[in-house]
Amino acid sequence: MEWFYDNNGQQAGPVSREEILRLIMQRQIKPETLVWTPEFGSTWRPASAAGLVSPLTGLLRMSSGSSEHWAWVLLVGPWLIQRLTLLILDLRQIPDSGRVGTISVVGMMSLILFFVSFMLDRTSIRESGKTPPGFWWWLFLPGYFWKRRQIVGRGLSLLIVSLVLLTVNVTEKIYQFPQIEKEIQMRHGQMDQPAPSPPSASGQDSQQEDL
Template sequence: MADWYYEENGTQRGPLSEGDLNAMLVNDLLPPNTLVWTASIGSAWKPASQTHLEAAPQPVGPPPLPQTGVVSPPLPAAHRSALLQNAAGGASTSFNEWPNTSRPERVPAHDDYAKWLAFTPLLGLAVEFILAAGGNGVENGRFDWILSAFFLLANSIFAALDSRNVYRSWRNPKGKALGPFIFLTPIAYFWRRARITGSSFDYLWIWVACAVAYLIGFVIMAPDA
């Protein structure tokens, strides 16, 4: 078996067998770039990693850096919808929960119309006060139809706009009926709204408080019996 030589700190070491040299390389006693020589490799010394030594490990560099500018594939529709819902602070609703594939374009959720509906009794009290100031108060009843029409229109308009926003802001994923409940009184509407959106019954209690205030104001403006 051919004799091998290796270089260590500028000094020639050897001869030793190929097996012994391999053992030193395997056990990290010599680095892979150690200069070695044997008659079969010619007249020049070579790093061990560039010879046929079986145990001479090839130098391993770091893995390549991740490529930049690579666009990730889009999320599945259901996951994308869930992320949007969480970011908006609304109920967790996926696309698959909608009753059909024709889904409305999502709009920002707000309760502005619900607030107006909750305070409608106070608006009605203001109308009653204006009528009374013009001499057309509750004592003659000639303009009762104005107050009735006001409540009907105000309740219908605010409930329609609010139920539309609830649906288009994806807070009514199953498209349950909401607007028509206004005709069962605002109490029924707010109860239904809270059940659909998973929100509190605050607007229902606000409406009740305003309705009580309206009744008190109506009694105060009524003529003495």
């Protein structure tokens, strides 16, 4: 692929991707330097928006296209954290009443990791010169990875793993439903039981008279 770049107001090139990356390493091309390749049509883009330099870190993007690192963190990171937490709690034989605080903290950490990796993955796609899937796809990850694969052109393994994890989660919920329903019924039964009434004052008076 041929690249052109702005050199003090003058068009320079064509050069290969390897050459333009070398120029970036030598700081002859900066993140704000305009570059162009035939894929961009009639629009010149800053190097930071062309998949060459990350605007977040200023580091070179040595491989073409978007990275899948943050996509994998998004997909399996929160899931693994929650699974490991439950495994540790089971090994330590901590009762349900003692798990509430730990599970709440881990759930919040997982949620933060989920959204951070989600936004960074979308940024990675944007840096490669493509438009990432819409924000609301976070509500349904298989749909997000399906759209991502259409946009990026790869990522079949991400889509398959997301479908597998969705199937596992749904299957677990189905198997857990009878137990959850039983616990709800037990709680309702405890709430419906009448509270014990205090002894009557007349009864206490009669006991005192007998004494």
